[in-house]
Amino acid sequence: xDTPERSKxxxxxxxxxxxxxxxxxxxxxxxxxxxxxxxxxxxxxxNPLSFASLPSVFSSPHxxxxxxSRFLRRHQLSDPSKPEFSSDDGNTVDxxxxxxxxxxxxxxxxxxxxxxxxxxxxxxSKLVVEFVKNLNCNSDIVDSSLSCLKAKNVAEYACxxxxxxxxxxxxxxxxxxxxxxxxxGNINQHNWNSLxxxxxxxxxxxxxxxxxxxxxxxxxxxxxxxxxxxxxxxQTLSAVVCGERVREGGEGEHMPSQPGERTEIIxxxxxxxxxADSSFSNSNQKMDYENLSGICRxxxxxxxxxxxxGARRKHMEDGSASDSPILLTSDGNASSNQQIVQTKSxxxxxxxxxxxxxxxxxxKDFKIVNHESSASGRLLLGPxxxxxxxxxxxxxxxxxNSFSDYSLEREIxxxxxxxxxxxxxxxxxxxxxxxxxxPSSPKKRRRRLEQAGDGESCKRCNCxxxxxxxxxxxxxxxxxxxxxxCACIDCFNKPIHEDTVLATRKQxxxxxxxxxxxxxxRGSESVSEIGDDFTNTPASARxxxxCNCxxxGCLKKYCECYQGGVGCSINCRCEGCKNAFGKKDxxxxxxxxxxxxxxxMDITEKAALDISLxxxxxxxxxxxxxxxxxxxxxxxxxxxxxxPFSKKRPPRVSFPSICSYSGLSTxxxxxxxxxxxxxxxxNPHFETVxxxxxxxxxxxxxxxxxxxxSSPNRKRxxxxxxxxxxxxxxxxxxxxxxxxxxxPSLAPNQ
DNA sequence: GAGTTTGAAACT
DNA sequence: CAGTTTCAAACTC
Numbered sequence: 080x081d082t083p084e085r086s087k088x089x090x091x092x093x094x095x096x097x098x099x100x101x102x103x104x105x106x107x108x109x110x111x112x113x114x115x116x117x118x119x120x121x122x123x124x125x126n127p128l129s130f131a132s133l134p135s136v137f138s139s140p141h142x143x144x145x146x147x148s149r150f151l152r153r154h155q156l157s158d159p160s161k162p163e164f165s166s167d168d169g170n171t172v173d174x175x176x177x178x179x180x181x182x183x184x185x186x187x188x189x190x191x192x193x194x195x196x197x198x199x200x201x202x203x204s205k206l207v208v209e210f211v212k213n214l215n216c217n218s219d220i221v222d223s224s225l226s227c228l229k230a231k232n233v234a235e236y237a238c239x240x241x242x243x244x245x246x247x248x249x250x251x252x253x254x255x256x257x258x259x260x261x262x263x264g265n266i267n268q269h270n271w272n273s274l275x276x277x278x279x280x281x282x283x284x285x286x287x288x289x290x291x292x293x294x295x296x297x298x299x300x301x302x303x304x305x306x307x308x309x310x311x312x313x314q315t316l317s318a319v320v321c322g323e324r325v326r327e328g329g330e331g332e333h334m335p336s337q338p339g340e341r342t343e344i345i346x347x348x349x350x351x352x353x354x355a356d357s358s359f360s361n362s363n364q365k366m367d368y369e370n371l372s373g374i375c376r377x378x379x380x381x382x383x384x385x386x387x388x389g390a391r392r393k394h395m396e397d398g399s400a401s402d403s404p405i406l407l408t409s410d411g412n413a414s415s416n417q418q419i420v421q422t423k424s425x426x427x428x429x430x431x432x433x434x435x436x437x438x439x440x441x442x443k444d445f446k447i448v449n450h451e452s453s454a455s456g457r458l459l460l461g462p463x464x465x466x467x468x469x470x471x472x473x474x475x476x477x478x479x480n481s482f483s484d485y486s487l488e489r490e491i492x493x494x495x496x497x498x499x500x501x502x503x504x505x506x507x508x509x510x511x512x513x514x515x516x517x518p519s520s521p522k523k524r525r526r527r528l529e530q531a532g533d534g535e536s537c538k539r540c541n542c543x544x545x546x547x548x549x550x551x552x553x554x555x556x557x558x559x560x561x562x563x564x565c566a567c568i569d570c571f572n573k574p575i576h577e578d579t580v581l582a583t584r585k586q587x588x589x590x591x592x593x594x595x596x597x598x599x600x601r602g603s604e605s606v607s608e609i610g611d612d613f614t615n616t617p618a619s620a621r622x623x624x625x626c627n628c629x630x631x632g633c634l635k636k637y638c639e640c641y642q643g644g645v646g647c648s649i650n651c652r653c654e655g656c657k658n659a660f661g662k663k664d665x666x667x668x669x670x671x672x673x674x675x676x677x678x679x680m681d682i683t684e685k686a687a688l689d690i691s692l693x694x695x696x697x698x699x700x701x702x703x704x705x706x707x708x709x710x711x712x713x714x715x716x717x718x719x720x721x722x723p724f725s726k727k728r729p730p731r732v733s734f735p736s737i738c739s740y741s742g743l744s745t746x747x748x749x750x751x752x753x754x755x756x757x758x759x760x761x762n763p764h765f766e767t768v769x770x771x772x773x774x775x776x777x778x779x780x781x782x783x784x785x786x787x788x789s790s791p792n793r794k795r796x797x798x799x800x801x802x803x804x805x806x807x808x809x810x811x812x813x814x815x816x817x818x819x820x821x822x823p824s825l826a827p828n829q
Numbered sequence: 830g831a832g833t834t835t836g837a838a839a840c841t
Numbered sequence: 842c843a844g845t846t847t848c849a850a851a852c853t854c
Contacts, residue, residue, distance in 0.1 A: 635852075
């Protein structure tokens, strides 16, 4: 019954409510972190301040629903028992149906209410704002706004999950993240969403026990701590995923099945362990795993060293976690904490090796590898770079670095997959199921990939019987692990089978030392010489062994010469050669070619002995600010040569620069394709990398050099700036420099 | 998407 | 080294 007294109270309450809703009250709230009487109202007031403005800043017309759905899905799965959550007032709220504002309000309301007497959410929001402001939003590769957004989202998430309240329910976090996503709204590019989601995922690992809600703790401290921990957790997991042991002494290897439980653990666990762990089957964790794997993926794939990887693997298997695996880099100094950053650095320095077989340099490389592969990413034969990169000095550095790298990978991944990162992610986990489980429509996949981004970015195979351990396999031949885009079956070309891969490789090399060497050797002038007459390549550019075409007339990609964008030479045994790049007996086919083999061999050997030289060159290049350009290593030059065509369609200038870290890719992007009409879908420039391979003989006035200069087809075309700049450098460096020019043009989505 | 063609790789 | 087989990419329908 309503008594007069109660009515009076109601009136008072109402008036208070009005007061609180007033602009003045809101203003006051904004000015002071002091916890208001009614947390709920406060939070409501704060919300708009904290997030309302974001959307406008990062507004973009497209919001990736896919990501969102994924995000939701993931978390929902994480806690099926809580498809909905109830607000304190007992009203059931469907998180998925709430509009953004409602979600935000609910989220924050709950957050505030959940704190018994803790920090006002306001303080948290403010902190976040400050944090975000201070974040370094500059990203070398990734759009700065993207980084900002990520950081922002992360910060918000962290704040919500830890500083602003007990990290108890994933659902809540999810909602917040969702809300943020939407609030940030319209972030252009699907990648953003993925990045955001990923960033949030990372923090999902924040276990309550690590960052337990402590009201007595300074919000700032808590906040930063949470971020730090989150990063560490992410690193840990990523390290594990990548086959790296991060922490010592840990025994727990299980993946927590409870949302708030995740994190710890994963100490000595290897990828295998994780995968095998039944708990890991939990979709939630899988997602996390995948996300993290994505991180590793990119990193690893960029620079794998067969030899090194082998050693690394031993560590893993031994469980002797003692040393942090030398993952990505040959740099044994890499510590778990440094890993992410280092990886990044490595991206800069793809790897030095004898046979980096092209691929390494291909844009594909850059691309991500499926998680598994990611586990070791690309393999680069031969010694790896020992270049050391200074570890991050602060968590913040680590934070930004890792994300930068991560985001980059993500971007690439997404791009290459036609904007369907999810698919890949699912396959990433392929580590587990991988192709075997999803051998379905390899062709389909291939096409998709081809369409997606030219597919040039990465080696992708479709092996069914070779186990990807034969040269039939493009990935293997390229010296890289198979990756998610691959549709191979019973693939052994994976990090987990490193031993096998290495052994097989050795075997093959013992049979043919040049088996993994570049198939196409291109002279330094190849690029510029071609000029208008694309029908003939310079004499200096030829297929190592020559082709043996009988029916294709060397006019199809069946022909390795054609595929490699070079003319046939005297080495070819082809019949009815019509190679558009130069017929066997045409002007381009120099009778002196035979000497090639000899030189080539020489080069390879020299390269092997001259690793240190490369390192030095690379460092020099780095110092010159050419980080983004992969070092031209002899090995790298290798496979690429013929890669240009290989597989996929001609490289397009439009290819994202990110993806083209390899000299090859860069070259591809060079954009000269226009000079080459139809057949040569690819840009002969790619081959430039080749040069690297044979710098010595080219420079030494070898027969080939001579040939080049005298090539009848030769048409001097003023080289791009970069070329000119490089002209005075050693061949190896020259290559590196050359690739630079293309870089700009490769800007993603340009 | 399935089937065919092709030529390199692998094998004998 | 030559011939044959196997293989996977390229290609066609």
